[in-house]
């Protein structure tokens with residue numbers, strides 16, 4: 001079980017604007033799964049305008065699952081491929097089904113963050129072609145699932161958290177495996193790949209205090225090599 005212990009235990013939390021473990025810490029969730037605390041912080045200054053530009057082109061929307069339920073998380077995409085769901089299933093598309101146009105380009109700063117986080121956890125030359133943006137308002141959640149609509153499971157998943165703190169669930173290869181609960185704070189980056197690539201994961205209903213910069217929401221970017 002040692003592989004599932006964090007490299008470093010969290011240190012005292014900062015009581016003010018940015019709660020949670022100190023930036024720079026690395027926690028290990030599995031042999032090839034990590035949380036890099038605060039890794040995104042040096043990159044995020046230009047992110048709010050970039051998100052606004054993506055949103056102006058391809059708004060966040062609550063898509064419907066194949067089972068007919070509207071997701072509580074609202075999503076949009078940037079990059080060559082975008083993840084979508086409707087009654088026909090889950091898949092990647094080159095165009096936004098809302099407007100028929102290609103998804104907005106992935107800003108170079110987003111791709112740079114994804115590459116650097118992947119390299120920092122041993123996944124060299126990660127070139128994401130898809131960036132899913134998830135917006136959680138209080139109460140929104142993501143049930144346990146595997147990310148398995150990508151063509152090649154050789155590339156990792158790089159997942160960036162911004163805004164309100166979330167409780168991330170990181171389970172095993174089977175849906176019934178017990179999931180670890182990991183608080184993800186503004187600026188944290190989770191990376192999982194290799195033998196951990198198909199681990200079940202999800203997010204508990206969002207609750208708690210608004211974030212000083214982003215208010216009452218959490219935005220998650222999930223970078224993938226989909227095509």
Ligand SMILES: O=C(O)CCC(=O)C(=O)O
Pocket residue numbers: 132134142147159168201202203220222
């Ligand atoms: O919001 C998160 O942290 C996880 C998102 C996720 O698992 C997904 O979009 O597939």
Ligand SMILES: [Fe+2]
Pocket residue numbers: 145146147201
């Ligand atoms: Fe996922």
